[in-house]
Structure formats: structure tokens, C-alpha cells
Amino acid sequence: MSGLTLSPTVSRPARQAAGGALVTMAWRNLWRVPRRTWLTAGGVAFAVLLVVFMRSYQIGALDTMVEVGTEQLTGHAQVQHPDYLDDPRMRNTVEGLAAVTETLAGHPGVRAVAPRGMAFALVSTGSGERSFGGQVAGIDPAVEFATLGGRALPGGRPVERAGEGVMGSILARNLGVPVGGDFIVLGTGKEGGVAAMVLTLVGLVESGNPDLDRGFLMVHFDDFAEAFGLTDEAHAIAVLTRDPRGAREFAADIGTMVAAPGGNAAVRPWQELLPELEQTVVAEIGGSALFAVFLVVIVTFVVVNTFVMTVFERTAEFGMLKAIGMAPAAIFRMVQLEALWMSLLGVALGLLLSLAIVAALAIEGIPMSAFGDFDDMLARFFMPDVLTPVFDLAGALVMTAIMLVAVQVAAAIPARRIWRLNAIEALRAEE
Amino acid sequence: MKLRLLVQLGWRNLWRHKRRNGILLGGITFAVASVVLANSFIRGMQVQMADNAVDLMNGHVKILAPGYLDDPGIAQSFEVAQDWQPDALDGITPDMVAGWASRVRVPAVIMSERETRGIQLVGIDPASENISFVGKLAVEGEGLADAADRRVIVGAGLAEQIETLVGRRIVLITQGADGRNREAGYRVAGIYRTDSSSLEKIFVFTGRDTVQNLLETNVVTELSVRVTEERFGPPLLQRLANVFSGLDVMTWQELDPTAAAMTAIIDVAILVYFFIMMGALSFGLVNSLVTAVMERTREMGMMRAIGMRPRSVLLQVVLESTLIMGAGIAGGVLLGVLVYLPIADGVDLAAFDEALSTFGLSNVLVPQLIAQDVILVVVLSLILGFVASASPAVRCMKMGPLEAMRR
Numbered sequence: 001m002s003g004l005t006l007s008p009t010v011s012r013p014a015r016q017a018a019g020g021a022l023v024t025m026a027w028r029n030l031w032r033v034p035r036r037t038w039l040t041a042g043g044v045a046f047a048v049l050l051v052v053f054m055r056s057y058q059i060g061a062l063d064t065m066v067e068v069g070t071e072q073l074t075g076h077a078q079v080q081h082p083d084y085l086d087d088p089r090m091r092n093t094v095e096g097l098a099a100v101t102e103t104l105a106g107h108p109g110v111r112a113v114a115p116r117g118m119a120f121a122l123v124s125t126g127s128g129e130r131s132f133g134g135q136v137a138g139i140d141p142a143v144e145f146a147t148l149g150g151r152a153l154p155g156g157r158p159v160e161r162a163g164e165g166v167m168g169s170i171l172a173r174n175l176g177v178p179v180g181g182d183f184i185v186l187g188t189g190k191e192g193g194v195a196a197m198v199l200t201l202v203g204l205v206e207s208g209n210p211d212l213d214r215g216f217l218m219v220h221f222d223d224f225a226e227a228f229g230l231t232d233e234a235h236a237i238a239v240l241t242r243d244p245r246g247a248r249e250f251a252a253d254i255g256t257m258v259a260a261p262g263g264n265a266a267v268r269p270w271q272e273l274l275p276e277l278e279q280t281v282v283a284e285i286g287g288s289a290l291f292a293v294f295l296v297v298i299v300t301f302v303v304v305n306t307f308v309m310t311v312f313e314r315t316a317e318f319g320m321l322k323a324i325g326m327a328p329a330a331i332f333r334m335v336q337l338e339a340l341w342m343s344l345l346g347v348a349l350g351l352l353l354s355l356a357i358v359a360a361l362a363i364e365g366i367p368m369s370a371f372g373d374f375d376d377m378l379a380r381f382f383m384p385d386v387l388t389p390v391f392d393l394a395g396a397l398v399m400t401a402i403m404l405v406a407v408q409v410a411a412a413i414p415a416r417r418i419w420r421l422n423a424i425e426a427l428r429a430e431e
Numbered sequence: 432m433k434l435r436l437l438v439q440l441g442w443r444n445l446w447r448h449k450r451r452n453g454i455l456l457g458g459i460t461f462a463v464a465s466v467v468l469a470n471s472f473i474r475g476m477q478v479q480m481a482d483n484a485v486d487l488m489n490g491h492v493k494i495l496a497p498g499y500l501d502d503p504g505i506a507q508s509f510e511v512a513q514d515w516q517p518d519a520l521d522g523i524t525p526d527m528v529a530g531w532a533s534r535v536r537v538p539a540v541i542m543s544e545r546e547t548r549g550i551q552l553v554g555i556d557p558a559s560e561n562i563s564f565v566g567k568l569a570v571e572g573e574g575l576a577d578a579a580d581r582r583v584i585v586g587a588g589l590a591e592q593i594e595t596l597v598g599r600r601i602v603l604i605t606q607g608a609d610g611r612n613r614e615a616g617y618r619v620a621g622i623y624r625t626d627s628s629s630l631e632k633i634f635v636f637t638g639r640d641t642v643q644n645l646l647e648t649n650v651v652t653e654l655s656v657r658v659t660e661e662r663f664g665p666p667l668l669q670r671l672a673n674v675f676s677g678l679d680v681m682t683w684q685e686l687d688p689t690a691a692a693m694t695a696i697i698d699v700a701i702l703v704y705f706f707i708m709m710g711a712l713s714f715g716l717v718n719s720l721v722t723a724v725m726e727r728t729r730e731m732g733m734m735r736a737i738g739m740r741p742r743s744v745l746l747q748v749v750l751e752s753t754l755i756m757g758a759g760i761a762g763g764v765l766l767g768v769l770v771y772l773p774i775a776d777g778v779d780l781a782a783f784d785e786a787l788s789t790f791g792l793s794n795v796l797v798p799q800l801i802a803q804d805v806i807l808v809v810v811l812s813l814i815l816g817f818v819a820s821a822s823p824a825v826r827c828m829k830m831g832p833l834e835a836m837r838r
Contacts, residue, residue, distance in 0.1 A: 120548065133549040302715030309719070
């Protein structure tokens with residue numbers, strides 16, 4: 001008799017042994033009604049699977065969006081004139097281009113540095129017929145990484161040397177200029193003079209975004225600087241880093257470095273250059289968090305429901321345990337352990353399933369064409385053609401913790417009753 | 432056995448386990464309410480996306496000259512009679528058409544004393560622009576008076592860039608159909624603001640006749656027609672295609688495929704969301720129903736022994752499931768509507784300005800509670816309750832009375 005008593009006077013080892021027995025008892029209790037256990041664990045697994053899979057898919061998508069947006073367009077950060085972001089005009093340039101470039105290139109976190117000049121200009125073929133407005137980017141092909149997220153059309157090549165230009169496919173069609181033909185760029189230089197260039201079209205780019213394809217061209221930075229009157233200066237110095245997530249810290253870090261040689265310069269991380277991209281990332285993560293909260297609450301209802309049934313069905317049993325001297329705290333602990341086993345089972349099942357699905361999808365990637373014909377939409381949102389989900393370990397751990405806590409709380413709600421239970425009355429209770 | 436009796440039995444059975452069924456009811460209520468609310472938000476986004484696409488001077492149907500989309504200039508244009516009316520068309524009645532507007536939209540360069548920018552110059556008749564965002568602009572200064580107004584209104588973003596103010600003069604340069612540049616000076620009548628900062632930098636408005644005079648022509652580049660309800664779009668498209676043969680007659684979906692694709696995705700998203708939330712709930716539902724059947728095995732056996740038909744036993748389990756589901760759905764819809772009412776006017780999402788405008792959305796999201804969506808949720812939930820009760824009900828029907836009573 002004394003061996004079964006769990007009064008506070010019992011020695012520590014004996015209580016530990018009883019604790020171990022509780023764990024085993026809880027596990028066995030679970031399998032007294034296997035269907036119920038599976039259904040409840042299934043609910044937990046369902047929530048874990050959906051949340052972890054959705055997060056994995058989303059992280060894959062968002063990472064790629066940021067990667068495409070930054071690596072093919074803005075870079076992870078840009079050194080600009082402090083006013084250029086709000087007011088992108090010709091005279092807002094970063095001075096000391098050579099010195100800033102050298103400083104940046106010496107930074108261990110920097111992968112690439114590319115100077116860019118930007119101007120609005122009129123493009124024509126010279127035969128005097130039509131001219132079209134367009135955004136001209138001066139780039140240095142030796143170091144440039146931007147591809148505009150577009151596909152180079154066959155038959156052309158990128159700008160390689162001075163005197164060459166590449167333009168959007170619709171612009172070239174409107175101008176009627178073939179690859180190999182000449183065109184003229186006319187604009188206003190930095191000091192207000194006429195900026196003129198005669199260039200040979202060497203390639204076409206098609207991004208799928210009509211605004212871009214209708215009014216964008218790239219020329220050699222040297223031609224650009226000469227025509228628009230830039231000396232050792234640029235409108236932006238784009239930087240690729242080794243860690244896109246740390247762009248803000250990186251910008252703050254190099255901010256002091258470039259301020260010295262260049263004088264008037266600000267470093268903008270991609271979050272400031274592409275605010276819509278960052279907001280999309282924040283909004284998507286916020287949306288999925290809200291979704292996860294709803295799902296967890298519903299599953300918690302399911303678990304409370306299960307434990308109400310469990311606790312009430314076993315009134316007589318608990319009464320008996322009390323009568324033979326088991327402390328209410330120990331019975332409560334046993335029920336909570338049952339909940340723990342059950343949630344571990346569900347979480348493990350959910351994680352395994354989501355891992356399997358993510359792994360299977362990651363091999364081939366998810367072709368976006370499977371969702372319909374969204375070519376130009378993908379181009380606009382910096383989306384690639386194939387999406388590769390990335391298993392979200394951090395999200396999986398957080399979800400596991402949330403689920404374990406939620407199930408403990410859910411089980412505790414009905415299990416409080418154990419304290420109020422009168423052993424005699426409980427034993428009399430109907431089976 | 433009479434259905435009324437069965438319903439009564441089912442109802443009383445539910446009350447035998449107040450706590451358990453109360454919690455199940457809470458779960459159903461929460462799930463239904465969350466689905467109803469989420470639907471209203473998703474639907475709100477969809478309506479707004481479509482509305483904005485139509486509002487962006489597309490109309491539901493737009494007529495353009497062939498080639499205009501590639502090369503949006505005055506060379507790609509057409510003539511419209513001054514008194515042209517779409518509701519005079521065969522089969523189109525005035526109540527189907529919300530309005531129409533013809534415009535001259537050409538690329539142009541705007542110059543202030545300080546700066547030069549590339550813009551889209553749009554010549555409008557302000558009286559007919561109630562069909563687009565142009566009619567709803569908040570203008571500081573004055574708006575345009577009529578189609579012959581010789582002043583311009585510019586966006587706040589552009590005004591800041593070119594450093595101009597109300598009352599100042601600007602110069603517009605644009606190209607005629609002959610390829611020759613025309614330029615003229617105009618006074619700024621007003622400065623407009625929109626929800627989207629990018630729009631403000633693109634569009635400059637003036638009177639339609641003014642642009643036609645500048646370009647020495649009487650043609651327009653586009654004609655938009657807005658219908659009162661989306662379903663009137665296709666018949667109108669059909670008629671217009673006949674009348675304007677040789678021109679491109681396009682729907683807003685063709686003009687803005689991104690917005691069209693997004694609105695199409697949303698129809699699916701609503702269903703996906705429902706099945707996920709109610710799927711999670713169904714684990715609890717099945718669990719409760721199975722338990723309710725199992726613990727009453729003896730009771731059911733006895734009912735069978737005293738003459739209750741297997742079909743009635745089955746019906747009773749299904750009824751119990753339907754009753755609790757029905758109560759939960761009613762509560763959930765009620766809760767959803769209660770939460771919806773105070774936010775029905777819209778939720779301010781200014782923090783996501785740029786991302787929203789990328790998706791064609793405004794800062795204020797107005798949720799849309801549509802009866803059709805609520806009905807869909809109710810019907811699908813009832814079907815789900817029905818399906819969830821199938822396995823326990825069949826199990827209990829299969830059991831013979833003697834066997835059941837012996838347990």
C-alpha cells in the first residue's frame with residue numbers, strides 16, 4: 001500500500017519512479033481509445049502540416065522575389081546622392097565615383113559594385129520621323145549585374161563596349177530599328193546643355209512589363225558620362241552583398257565609409273529602393289501569421305473537446321485513483337502527459353509530412369505556369385518561372401512550440417475538474 | 432418514425448453532454464466566423480482590384496486603334512461622333528451603361544522653369560469622367576471646367592518634382608501624327624492627389640479639345656464604356672465590336688491581365704481557405720460524433736430491439752450532427768457579421784501603400800460581405816457536417832440489436 005502512496009512524505013527517489021510510471025501510464029492511456037487519439041493528433045498534424053508547408057512555400061517565393069528584384073535590378077544597396085531617392089534628377093549625383101568604388105570593393109561583404117547613370121531622353125532613328133521618350137541607363141558592362149529581370153531576345157547580345165546600346169523590344173519595334181541599326185539619344189546634360197549620342201543597337205530585352213519594354217534602354221557608362229557631362233560621378237553605385245537579409249546593417253556599416261571620400265552620399269538598402277517589395281514581404285508574412293493563429297485556435301477547440309470527453313468518461317477511474325491515495329496533482333500531471341504525448345505524435349506526423357512534401361517539390365520546383373498564364377504578372381512581381389520551396393526550420397520550431405503549449409492549455413481546461421472530484425461520488429459515477 | 436420525434440431525440444441527446452457539445456459548438460462558431468470574415472476581406476480585395484482596374488480609365492470595355500498599345504501616340508487614333516451613345520445600340524438599355532468617355536491620351540514632355548519630365552498627357556471631357564478615377568480626384572486649386580478648358584491639372588508627386596504650383600505656367604511638348612513636335616504653354620489649374628503616388632507622376636490632364644487643337648486634329652485615342660454591372664460587359668463588348676469593326680475592342684481583363692489574373696486567383700483562394708479551416712474543425716467534429724455513437728451503443732441496440740428501424744438510427748446520428756452544425760453555423764455567421772459591421776466602412780492599411788498599389792489596391796480596404804459567399808459557407812459546412820457523420824452513423828446502423836446490447 002505504501003508503495004503506491006504519493007504523499008509528500010514519500011522519499012524523492014520513490015516519487016521520481018512514480019513520475020516515470022506516470023509517463024508510461026499516460027502513453028498507455030492514449031491507446032485505450034486509439035481512434036480518438038489519432039483524430040486529435042490528426043488535427044494537430046493537419047495544422048502543423050499546413051502552416052509549415054505554407055511558410056516553406058512562402059519563404060521560397062519571398063526569397064526568390066527579393067533575389068530577383070535585387071540581383072537583377074537595384075542591387076542589395078545603392079550609394080546615391082541624399083536627395084536622389086525622392087528626387088531623381090540629373091544633377092543629384094554621387095561625386096568621387098572612383099574613390100567610393102574602391103572603398104566599396106575593399107569591403108569583405110561586397111560581391112559586386114556597379115556605377116549607373118540614369119536620364120530621361122528622346123530616342124529616334126535620325127531619319128527624322130518619330131522619336132520616343134525613354135529612360136536611359138548608363139552601365140559599365142565589365143561590372144554590371146542588372147539584367148532587368150528580362151530575357152535577352154535571340155540574335156542580340158548585351159552592351160560590351162562604348163558606342164553600343166540595348167533597348168526594350170517594344171521601343172525597338174516602334175522605332176523600327178533592327179539589331180545592328182543605329183539610333184540617336186537626345187537629352188539634357190547635367191549643366192543644362194544638349195546631351196547627344198549616336199549608338200548601334202546590339203540587343204533587345206523583353207521583360208514582359210510593357211512600360212519597361214516600351215521605354216527603357218541601356219548604354220555604356222562612358223558614353224553616358226560623356227554625353228550628359230558627368231565627371232567621376234554617377235546617379236547610383238549599386239552594390240551586391242553576400243547577405244541580402246543584412247542589407248540594412250550593411251548600408252549602415254558602409255554609410256560612414258563612403259561619406260568620407262564621396263562627401264555628399266547616402267547608402268540606401270534595397271528595402272528603401274524597392275519599398276513595394278519589402279511591404280509585400282511584410283504583408284505576406286503578416287497574412288500567413290494571421291492564418292496560423294486562426295488555425296491554431298480551431299485545433300485548440302478540437303483538443304479541448306477531446307479532453308472534455310476523456311476526463312468525463314474517466315470520472316470513476318479518477319475517483320478510484322484518488323481513493324487509493326493518488327494525489328490530485330499526480331492525476332492532473334498524468335492527463336497533461338497524455339496531452340503531451342498526443343501533441344508530440346501530431347507534431348511529429350505534421351512535420352514529417354511537410355518535410356516530405358517540401359522535399360518532393362524542391363526537387364523539380366513548382367512551375368508557376370501550373371497556376372495559369374501569369375507571365376507578365378510574374379515579371380511585375382519579380383517572380384521566377386519555377387518556384388522552389390525551402391523547408392522553414394525556424395517556422396517549424398515555432399509552430400511546434402505553439403502547438404505543444406496550446407495542447408497543454410487545452411487539456412488543462414477540463415482537467416481542472418480533477419481537483420474538485422470527490423472520490424466517493426466519483427466512484428459511484430456511471431461508467 | 433416521425434421526423435419530428437427524431438429531431439427532438441437528437442436535440443435532447445446533444446444536451447446530455449452540455450460541456451462537450453458546447454465546446455464543439457464554440458469551435459464551429461469560431462471557424463465559421465473566421466471563414467466569413469476572411470471571405471469578406473478577400474472579396475473586398477477582389478472587388479477593389481477589379482474596380483481600380485476599371486477606374487484606371489479602362490472602363491469595362493475600351494476601344495483603341497490597332498497598334499496603340501505598342502505605340503501609344505496620336506497616329507493610332509479614330510474618330511467618334513460628338514453625339515455618339517452606346518445605349519442607343521441594339522439590345523443595350525440606358526440602365527446597363529454607367530457612362531462613357533472619349534479621350535486623347537498621348538505621351539508628352541512637361542517642362543517647368545526648373546525641370547523636365549516625361550508624362551502621359553490626357554485630354555478629357557470632365558463631365559464624362561465620373562466613370563473613372565479622374566472624376567473622383569481630390570484637387571487642390573480648381574478642376575477642369577469642360578472639354579475646352581485650356582488649363583492643366585497635374586499630380587502632387589509630379590508638381591513636387593518639377594517644382595510647380597497652382598497658377599504657374601508649364602510647357603507641354605508632344606508629337607503630332609506627322610511626326611512634328613508641337614508645344615504650347617498652359618496654366619496649372621489644380622494639383623490632384625490619389626492613393627497611389629506613382630499615378631500622380633504619370634498623368635497630366637487637360638481639356639480634350641485643347642489636346643486636339645494642339646495636335647491639329649479631331650480624333651481621339653480611346654473610348655471607355657463603363658457598365659452598371661459586370662454581367663452587362665460581354666453583350667456590350669459584342670455590340671461595340673460590330674460597330675467599331677477595324678478597331679480593337681477590349682475588356683479591362685485584356686487591358687490589365689495582372690488584375691484579371693489576381694481576381695481569378697481570389698475565387699479559388701476563398702474555397703481553399705474554407706476547406707483548410709473547416710478541415711481542421713472536422714477532426715473535432717468526427718471525434719465527437721464517433722464518441723457520441725460509441726457510448727450509446729447499448730442504448731441504440733435497445734432502440735433497435737424495441738422496433739426502431741436501422742434507417743431511423745442512421746437518420747438520428749445525421750440529425751444530431753446537422754443540428755449542432757446548424758447551430759454553430761448560425762452563431763458563426765452572426766459573430767462574423769457582428770465583427771464585420773464596425774469595419775464595414777474599410778480598414779486603413781496606409782502602412783502598405785506601395786505594395787498595395789503594386790497589386791492595384793488602395794490604402795483603405797473595404798471588406799465585402801456578399802450573401803452569395805455566406806450561403807456558400809453555410810451550404811458547404813452543412814455538407815461537411817453530413818459527411819463527418821457518415822462513418823459513425825453507418826457503424827451504428829450495421830450493428831445488430833443483440834450484439835449492441837450485449838456490450
